[in-house]
Amino acid sequence: MSWSLCGIELRTPLVTASGPLGWGKEFFEIFSTRGLGLFIPKTVTLNPKRGNSPPRIEETIGGLINSIGLENEGVYEWLRLEPFYRSLNIPVMASITGSTLDEISKLGEIIDRLDYIVGIELNLSCPNVKGENWSNNPKSIFEATSALRNVYNKIIFVKLAPKDDPLLYIKPAIDGGADGLTLFNTFPAYQSINGGLSGPVIKPIYVRLLKEIVDKVKVPIMASGGVFSTSDVLEYLNLGASAVQIGTAFFKDPDIAEIIYSDLKDLFNLRK
């Protein structure tokens, strides 16, 4: 079995959604890359970000609201992880965002020089940071994507927010130069905290949104949202996704990728 995402060879279609596993160091100290095809670390910003004040997580029925607020030590700390990323035996795609076009360009220029990073996922849809949600405005999506395209030569995936009429937001990303799309980020929600909702409860919404657009979009899609089981992965793959991201499910089963991949292997072998 081998999978491909805009020419990047993946040994499995399972990808870590950016965020839950941080920059990866803590996770891969305990668990292996087994089952995973691609690692996407938590979103990196140009300067360190303190993140939101606690409490930052709240469990709902069938879901989880998070409001981390992009806490991270900034790109210069992240660059120090080069030896670690080189030591992983799967490709690594960066996830970035910025509060200005200039920040996005600068990050793009820095990451363009890194031969150990296969591409960038441009996170235009963090629901937890005031004033930085590019995803709400098609023009902003176009400008942000173009700004990165102008300086970055490898693969760009744009990660968008789940919204009505998805094509309205997908089109400017593609026009701006996206090679692929990550659909979708968490769903804005409130239960004692404001944040982004993830988990099985959002999957039916995301499947419906994807169904609406999948035949109309030519670029590869990484599906994301509520993937907790092998059947969730198959549902997104059958819909036409090129790869499937797993995020919140790592909290329930840190070895989820391994478990699902072992099922997938059995299934695909059977079909042969």
Added chain:
Amino acid sequence: MPKIYNGEIIENIPVGELFLVTVSIGESISIEPGQFFLIRIDREDVILRRAFSIFDVDEDRLSFLYRVVGRGTKWLSERRIGYSLNIFGPLGNGFSISQGRFLLIGGGSGMAPLYYLGKRLRGDVKFLLGAQTGNFWGKELLSRYASIGDIEVVTEDGSLGKKGLVTEYIDTNYDRVYACGPIEMLKNIRIDIPTEISLESKIACGFGACRGCVIENKYGEYKRVCKDGPVFNLKEIF
């Protein structure tokens, strides 16, 4: 290194207003007092594992003392002998272990990590335990603590031991103090001897990656309860 274990339940019984679950993981592992495990709740509507500090370790048997407070702990309290719990740990930094005279302060179910700590400390151990009423503990639990150290209990309604809050009965004739309990209790420990406290927070990943469980220390820095803690120096937090 933390790992995922299948822990077969060999006992899951009520003790006072708490529950005590003991699982067998089939191997003997090294665990520090104050470290915790994340127990998976096998319900589709529950996402997060629940965090429990270690109550006792006996060869391949691990025990957790817990209070039923919501969907997760209710589910746990209903598991029977033989059920295989998926547990992940040990996680976090535990209490420091040394020799001397120690006071161990437990408020409510915050008493849980102090039992194994008391067993591992070398020297004189005194437990100072507080609850709303005397029914909270149950006799057997208190005698278990009494078997490894002196014990003094304080209840808010005065139904057992002294009346009031544990923080009113702290004397300072010790080399080190350890405390676990409600945040208001921890805030009111105003003493000048080295004090280690175990903090609680909602935990998602458990290994320091997701930044979901952070608390703010007194210098305004965010600290991860799961990885920088759950045990902190009192002076760093308040």
